[in-house]
Amino acid sequence: MVDYEPRVVKFHICDRPWLSLYNRNLILKTKATDEGEATSVFNGPSGDCLSDDVMYQIFARLSPSDLAACSRVCRRWNSLSFDPAHWKRICMETWPSGGNVETMKSVVSYGIYSVVSYIVRLFRVTITGGSWRRMFLERPHLRFDGVYISRHQYIRMGLTEGKYKQPVFLVTYFRFLRFYPDGICIVLTSAEKPTSAVKRLRRNWSPSANERDKATPCLGSYEFNEKTKQVTVISSVKQPKYPEMRDATVVYSLKLSSTCRGANDRLYVESHFSIHEGSDCPVFHSKDKQVKYYSFIAFRCFHERCARLFHEEDYIKAN
Incomplete structure (x- = not known):
């Protein structure tokens, strides 16, 4: 009878120090002072804890440059920032077509588009262009931000x-x-x-006393x-x-x-x-x-x- 010794398999575990940073408090850097680099610890939850409905309401209030910056954060924010509703709102605010701006904002907020005649032109351009975001990028316009x-x-x-x-x-x-x-x-x-x-x-x-x-x-x-x-x-x-x-x-x-x-x-x-x-x-x-x-x-x-x-x-x- 032959006795076989059990074979021992050794695994080499690579050290990955960045894994210890997951699910930790967010460290935000503030402006540097004369004493050195100052940091402040943020103990609140990150953006992953917010639902899609809450993130949608936040993105609906962002400017085009801020919305584009949010799309580079992660894959989830990228999909939320490409929502056509956000770029539809931006296009209607950028091209009011000579109408009253306050009326345009009220129409956009309530979603009543059929009663406004000058909205039809925006739909035609959007259908031919492919998307509201493509319309905003390719159609020449002055920037207001x-x-x-x-x-x-x-x-x-x-x-x-x-x-x-x-x-x-x-x-x-x-x-x-x-x-x-x-x-x-x-x-x-x-x-x-x-x-x-x-x-x-x-x-x-209006000028103050120091700005006259x-x-x-x-x-x-x-x-x-x-x-x-x-x-x-x-x-x-x-x-x-x-x-x-x-x-x-x-x-x-x-x-x-x-x-x-x-x-x-x-x-x-x-x-x-x-x-x-x-x-x-x-x-x-x-x-x-x-x-x-x-x-x-x-x-x-x-x-x-x-x-x-x-x-x-x-x-x-x-x-």
């Missing part, structure tokens, strides 16, 4: 007495354009930083042609802090473009002129060769984008 900003720079020679070398200053100022769905446009020209000047780009903005010496945003109107992608902005120029300033009307001729599919984040300047009242030469044409386009910056990442696009240049000293 941010501001179009253009930076202007020129060199100014300084004056000094008793010195051979004169300083050279680099003067920088910005032009802002904010569009609304009902054809209203806010125009602002200011030398402040974009992060400070964007707070005044509102319809109901700052530039006042001008309220104008715009027209957009989808076939040619031409944008015409007409705005009046009047600053209350300059009572002797002549009344004028500024006209911008712009062309919409995109850096990627559906971005609509560039406005190229084709012409820019002003009409002054009570002058021998009422029209002054102005086209700066350095100004090539307006860049769009969304509100959700305004500070980060401004820090990358616009650097601080105080002045340049002559050698």
Whole structure:
């Protein structure tokens, strides 16, 4: 009789430290301080604990950029963000077709589409395009969830007495354009930083005691042609802090473009002129060769984008 020893099989278990992070408290990083990197622990439940109905109501209140960002989180959020109802709401808010915006919002909220005549055109475009999301990406439109900003720079020679070398200053100022769905446009020209000047780009903005010496945003109107992608902005120029300033009307001729599919984040300047009242030469044409386009910056990442696009240049000293 032959005795057989039992065969021992050894398994090598690989160390996977990331498995210990599952089902743990979420650690959110806050802004860094001088002492070091600060962190805060969030003990609440994650998004996986919420039902699809709750997530649907949350996604129904997001902007297009936020909805696209949520689609990159996980597979579940991606399927929820591609719901046609969300993009249907976004398309109806983007193209009100000249109707009342408040009426459009009430119609969208109650789902009564057959009684509105200008909704039929949206359905035709959607059927030919394939989906509401594809319509929003491929159909040219101005963006309302941010501001179009253009930076202007020129060199100014300084004056000094008793010195051979004169300083050279680099003067920088910005032009802002904010569009609304009902054809209203806010125009602002200011030398402040974009992060400070964007707070005044509102319809109901009124200067406080500390803001009376700052530039006042001008309220104008715009027209957009989808076939040619031409944008015409007409705005009046009047600053209350300059009572002797002549009344004028500024006209911008712009062309919409995109850096990627559906971005609509560039406005190229084709012409820019002003009409002054009570002058021998009422029209002054102005086209700066350095100004090539307006860049769009969304509100959700305004500070980060401004820090990358616009650097601080105080002045340049002559050698």
